Amino acid sequence: xxxxxxxxxxxxxxxxxxxxxxxxxxxxxxxxxxxxxxxxxxxxxxxxxxxxxxxxxxxxxxxxxxxxxxxxxxxxxxxxxxxxxxxxxxxxxxxxxxxxxxxxxxxxxxxxxxxxxxxxxxxxxxxxxxxxxxxxxxxxxxxxxxxxxxxxxxxxxxxxxxxxxxxxxxxxxxxxxxxxxxxxxxxxxxxxxxxxxxxxxxxxxxxxxxxxxxxxxxxxxxxxxxxxxxxxxxxxxxxxxxxxxxxxxxxxxxxxxxxxxxxxxxxxxxxxxxx
Amino acid sequence: xxxxxxxxxxxxxxxxxxxxxxxxxxxxxxxxxxxxxxxxxxxxxxxxxxxxxxxxxxxxxxxxxxxxxxxxxxxxxxxxxxxxxxxxxxxxxxxxxxxxxxxxxxxxxxxxxxxxxxxxxxxxxxxxxxxxxxxxxxxxxxxxxxxxxxxxxxxxxxxxxxxxxxxxxxxxxxxxxxxxxxxxxxxxxxxxxxxxxxxxxxxxxxxxxxxxxxxxxxx
Amino acid sequence: xxxxxxxxxxxxxxxxxxxxxxxxxxxxxxxxxxxxxxxxxxxxxxxxxxxxxxxxxxxxxxxxxxxxxxxxxxxxxxxxxxxxxxxxxxxxxxxxxxxxxxxxxxxxxxxxxxxxxxxxxxxxxxxxxxxxxxxxxxxxxxxxxxxxxxxxxxxxxxxxxxxxxxxxxxxxxxxxxxxxxxxxxxxxxxxxxxxxxxxxxxxxxxxxxxxxxxxxxxxxxxxxxxxxxxxxxxxxxxx
Numbered sequence: 001x002x003x004x005x006x007x008x009x010x011x012x013x014x015x016x017x018x019x020x021x022x023x024x025x026x027x028x029x030x031x032x033x034x035x036x037x038x039x040x041x042x043x044x045x046x047x048x049x050x051x052x053x054x055x056x057x058x059x060x061x062x063x064x065x066x067x068x069x070x071x072x073x074x075x076x077x078x079x080x081x082x083x084x085x086x087x088x089x090x091x092x093x094x095x096x097x098x099x100x101x102x103x104x105x106x107x108x109x110x111x112x113x114x115x116x117x118x119x120x121x122x123x124x125x126x127x128x129x130x131x132x133x134x135x136x137x138x139x140x141x142x143x144x145x146x147x148x149x150x151x152x153x154x155x156x157x158x159x160x161x162x163x164x165x166x167x168x169x170x171x172x173x174x175x176x177x178x179x180x181x182x183x184x185x186x187x188x189x190x191x192x193x194x195x196x197x198x199x200x201x202x203x204x205x206x207x208x209x210x211x212x213x214x215x216x217x218x219x220x221x222x223x224x225x226x227x228x229x230x231x232x233x234x235x236x237x238x239x240x241x242x243x244x245x246x247x248x249x250x251x252x253x254x255x256x257x258x259x260x261x262x263x264x265x266x267x268x269x270x271x272x273x274x275x
Numbered sequence: 276x277x278x279x280x281x282x283x284x285x286x287x288x289x290x291x292x293x294x295x296x297x298x299x300x301x302x303x304x305x306x307x308x309x310x311x312x313x314x315x316x317x318x319x320x321x322x323x324x325x326x327x328x329x330x331x332x333x334x335x336x337x338x339x340x341x342x343x344x345x346x347x348x349x350x351x352x353x354x355x356x357x358x359x360x361x362x363x364x365x366x367x368x369x370x371x372x373x374x375x376x377x378x379x380x381x382x383x384x385x386x387x388x389x390x391x392x393x394x395x396x397x398x399x400x401x402x403x404x405x406x407x408x409x410x411x412x413x414x415x416x417x418x419x420x421x422x423x424x425x426x427x428x429x430x431x432x433x434x435x436x437x438x439x440x441x442x443x444x445x446x447x448x449x450x451x452x453x454x455x456x457x458x459x460x461x462x463x464x465x466x467x468x469x470x471x472x473x474x475x476x477x478x479x480x481x482x483x484x485x486x487x488x489x490x491x492x493x494x
Numbered sequence: 495x496x497x498x499x500x501x502x503x504x505x506x507x508x509x510x511x512x513x514x515x516x517x518x519x520x521x522x523x524x525x526x527x528x529x530x531x532x533x534x535x536x537x538x539x540x541x542x543x544x545x546x547x548x549x550x551x552x553x554x555x556x557x558x559x560x561x562x563x564x565x566x567x568x569x570x571x572x573x574x575x576x577x578x579x580x581x582x583x584x585x586x587x588x589x590x591x592x593x594x595x596x597x598x599x600x601x602x603x604x605x606x607x608x609x610x611x612x613x614x615x616x617x618x619x620x621x622x623x624x625x626x627x628x629x630x631x632x633x634x635x636x637x638x639x640x641x642x643x644x645x646x647x648x649x650x651x652x653x654x655x656x657x658x659x660x661x662x663x664x665x666x667x668x669x670x671x672x673x674x675x676x677x678x679x680x681x682x683x684x685x686x687x688x689x690x691x692x693x694x695x696x697x698x699x700x701x702x703x704x705x706x707x708x709x710x711x712x713x714x715x716x717x718x719x720x721x722x723x724x725x726x727x728x729x730x731x732x733x
Contacts, residue, residue, distance in 0.1 A: 083629050110635025120630035124648045124725060133644060134634035166726050186634060340663070340709035341702050342670035345681045349702075352694040356497060435564035442674065449566060462574045470563050470571060477562035 032095055034059045034190050034221045035080060040089035042075060049075050050086065051245040057190075062222045064232040064253075067242035068268060073225040074117075076242070077192050080223065081105075081112045094189055110138050113183030117195040119175040121167035121182070127154070128163040131182045139186065146185070153181035157211050173204030177211055190221035197228055229272055233257060241265040283461040284468045294451030295472070301437045301447065304369055306430050309376025316377060317384035318410065331381070338378035343439055346375050351443050364445045372437070379429055387422035388414060424488035431480040435473065448472070503693045504700050513700055516683030520708075523600050523679060524669040528662060530605030535612025540642055542617040553613065560610035565603070566671055572603045573675045600672035604665065611661045619650030652723055659716040666708050680704060 035057040042050040049072045057063050065073045078084040079091060082098050082105045091098040096108045121130050131150035135141045141149070154160050157177040167175055176196055183191060193212065197205040209231050216222055216235040226232070232239055232253060239256040241249040241264070249262040260266050284291070320331040338346070350371035355361050391414050399409035438449035446454070448469065456465035503509055542553030560568070573596065577588040588595060623646050631641040673682035684701035688694040 078629075081633055083633060106635050106637060108635075109633055112633075114630070114633040116626055116630060118624075118626055120624075120626040122627065122630075122645055122649075124652065134631075134636060137640050137644060138635040169726055183634075336709075337706065340667075341705040342667040342681055344670040344673065345684070345698065345701055345705070348681065348685055348688075348694075349698050352688060352698065356694075359496070431562075435562075438564040438566045439671070441566060449564065452567075453570070456574075462570075463578050466567065466570050466575050470567055473564055473567060474559070474562045478558060481558075481562060 032092075033057060034061070034094060035223065036090070036092045037076075037080075038090050040076070040079060040086050040091060042079070042084070042086045049245050050079070052089070053242075053245075053247050055240060055247060055250070057221065057223060059189075059221055060219050061237045062216045062220075062224070062235050063238050063240060064236040065223065065225045065240045065242060066227060066229070066232065066268070066272075067248075070244075071242040072245040073242050074194050077194050077223055077225050080192055081109050081114060083114075106138075110134070110186055111189050113186060113188035113191040115176070115179050115183055115191065115193045115196045117199050119167070119172070119179045119199075121175055121179055123167050125166075126163065127159070127165050127167070127170070127178050130167070130178060131185050134182075135185050149185050150181070153184050154178070156184075157181045158207070171204060172200045173207045176200065176204075176208045180208075180211055180215075184215075188220075190223070191215065193222065193224040193226065195225050195227075197226065227272060229257075229269075241268065243268075279464055280461065281464050281468070283455065283459050283464055287455040287459070287465075290455065291448065291451050291469075294446050294448040297446060298434065298437045298448040301368065301372060301440070302430065302434045305372035305376045305433055305437070306380075308369075308373030309380045309433075310426070312373065312377035313380025313382075314384050316381035317388060320381065320385060321388055335378045335381050338375055339382075343375060343436055344442055346371050347439060347442060350374075364440075364443050368440050368443065368445055372433075376429075376433060379432075380426070383422055383425045383429060384418075387418035387425075390421050391417050424484045427480060427484040427487065431477050431484070434480070435477060438473075497695065499695070500691075500693050501696050503687070503691055503696055509687050509691070509697075512678075512683040512687060513680070513704075516678060516680035516701075517704055519597070519672070519677060519679040520666065520669050520681075523597065523604065523672055523677070524666045526601045527604035527608060527669065528665045530601065531608035531612045531661075531665070534606060534609035536616050536647070538609065538613035539616030539620065540647070542613060543620045544638075553617070557610045557613055560607050565607050565668055566674060568607055569599065569603045569671060569675055573599045596672070596675045596677050599675060600669070600677050604668055604672070607668070608661060608665050611664075612658070615654040615657050615661065616647075616650060619654035620646050622653050623649045652725070655716065655720050655723070659713060662716065663709055663712055666705065666712065 033056045035055070037053055037055040040050050040053040041048070051072075053072075053076055055063075055076075065077065067073055075084055079086050080093060080098070086099060093108060093112065096103050096105075098105070098108070121127075122133065125133065128147060128150050131153065132143065132146040135146035135149065136143060151160070151163065154163055157180055159174060159177055159181075162170060162174065162178070167178070170178065180196075196212070197208050200208065205228065209228060212222075212224070212231065213235050222235075224231070224236070236253045239249075239251060239253050240247055241256070241260070241262060243264045249256070249260060249265045251260070256265070257269070260269055316331045316335060319327050320335070322328055347368060350367045351364065354367040354370055395413055395417070396409055399413040404412065437447055440447050441450045441453065444450060452465050452469035456462045459465075504513070538553050538556050541549045542557075544550060563571075577585040579585075580588070592598065620642075627645055627649065628641060631645040636644065669679060670681040672679050673685070678686070680701050684697040687697035691697070
């Protein structure tokens with residue numbers, strides 16, 4: 001089954017399943033791209049970190065963003081759910097204008113999952129409590145329902161026996177898998193990954209990438225900031241290369257690896273692949 | 276409420292300033308005595324002499340557990356008894372404050388001395404310096420940087436605490452203000468003025484402490 | 495030294511009763527002031543960490559006001575000055591109808607004075623929680639209130655519990671100042687016994703020992719609390 005098939009069969013059901021309060025998008029708009037970024041600018045004081053970025057991510061698409069550190073990748077992905085503000089440009093996610101005061105950012109964020117570089121599990125809560133917290137307090141699910149969902153997801157990320165553990169008792173790879181489960185528990189329409197494996201010991205990267213790969217195969221819309229080119233090759237539909245706050249190249253995965261056009265992307269690829 | 280009359284402050288100003296001078300004097304003496312005694316207590320506490328160290332710890336924790344008002348009462352009662360003759364309230368209060376502040380300053384010194392890495396001690400010993408030479412020439416000069424802002428903060432607290440001599444009617448700024456307030460029946464004006472004076476002086480102290488700690492923050 | 499000891503005075507009526515009622519007042523004032531300080535201090539500490547400048551400045555002003563004026567003077571301001579500055583109906587009620595005004599004033603003044611210290615601690619505790627935690631909470635759709643209540647404050651309190659112990663101890667010591675507006679708490683009672691019997695040694699020793707015991711109990715209570723809320727942090731301890 002191709003990705004387009006999965007997407008077609010999934011999208012309407014997804015909208016029906018969404019709680020009425022969160023259904024901001026009329027069904028007729030369901031065909032719009034998941035994320036539309038145009039001419040996005042942002043500065044920290046005199047330093048311009050985003051210089052007019054354009055990017056469209058379709059529903060069901062997996063986009064990998066790569067580039068040297070300090071190129072603005074993390075800032076860009078954090079703009080998508082409004083964790084970072086931008087100065088100029090337009091950004092719409094699932095039909096909601098981000099940065100517009102009238103938009104209900106809280107309900108948008110509840111539908112966009114995010115996975116952080118340093119996991120950001122809540123250290124004072126157990127694994128199960130971590131996964132249930134936003135389900136209960138944001139989505140207003142019952143505790144029983146939330147726990148059932150949490151247990152199912154823990155099984156899915158391969159940690160069925162860790163629900164009572166505290167984050168500090170888990171390895172980095174385990175923590176990141178719990179963080180993915182925590183994000184999935186909100187039934188997100190899209191997932192953002194901000195360098196999900198760069199804080200991990202090498203031997204733990206694989207287990208996290210495996211979970212992400214499975215998610216991609218299930219048709220989840222994903223934007224992934226990463227240096228893991230193996231993951232990009234296997235899972236991404238498109239690769240975006242950023243440098244110095246600008247999107248230098250956007251290409252299909254095959255094209256990006258086989259014949260990158262931008263000089264800087266070639267240089268970056270040759271360096272990272274020779275490691 | 277009758278109209279406010281801040282003229283009362285102007286008329287009582289010389290009297291209030293005398294009180295303020297006593298507040299400053301008490302602060303200075305208590306700080307000086309407290310720092311010297313506190314340094315000694317801290318050094319003893321960190322030393323290898325177990326019995327002395329426990330005694331110093333008992334002194335510090337004991338003073339830190341009881342109210343300053345009670346300490347002032349204790350010495351107001353105890354000093355004349357111990358000396359076998361009557362002494363002025365000021366003398367008993369000075370002794371009380373010095374001994375009380377020593378407990379607090381010793382904790383600042385202890386934290387400051389402990390903030391110096393053991394390698395510094397070892398390096399100095401390796402050069403043939405003795406214990407007190409190392410303390411004086413190597414450790415204290417470094418520790419002082421960390422401690423100075425805390426010492427100023429403690430001095431601000433101490434300056435506020437000198438107001439407690441009110442309980443034995445010693446005429447510091449607080450007591451003087453209360454005398455003026457009640458004598459002229461101008462409680463609002465006098466206490467608000469006193470609050471302003473304390474606020475300005477303590478704010479200056481607090482600001483200089485935070486400026487120092489910002490400048491000396493380890494890079 | 496010429497002094498006639500009489501330790502039995504401490505267990506004679508009415509002096510034992512004086513000490514007991516003094517202790518009761520010390521405990522009542524200190525504990526209610528501490529509860530007020532925790533509530534107000536947490537609120538101000540949170541306001542001081544909000545992303546906007548104006549609430550942060552307000553919180554800083556609050557802390558400066560209560561920190562840079564001696565507690566004794568604050569007591570006098572609440573007791574003598576504030577009732578005069580209020581609308582006259584409230585002022586009359588405070589001065590004439592409110593029972594035990596000196597007790598309420600002590601609790602309020604001591605509570606607010608201490609709240610400034612609590613606010614500083616709580617504020618620095620919240621700042622010590624990594625910014626990523628706030629981001630993770632916001633990213634999952636939590637409101638600012640939920641972010642503080644569910645994610646930031648539970649962590650901040652664990653961080654500031656040890657330094658809060660010393661503030662809690664200080665409340666008991668500072669409660670002695672209530673004697674200046676006529677509350678016969680523990681220190682005042684020991685002073686009163688001294689002036690009635692001239693047995694200052696015994697009276698002050700009794701008060702000193704009671705304060706030491708309070709300090710030990712508070713320290714023990716806070717250590718126990720710290721242990722109760724401590725998080726397991728060793729890898730694999732649960733498995």
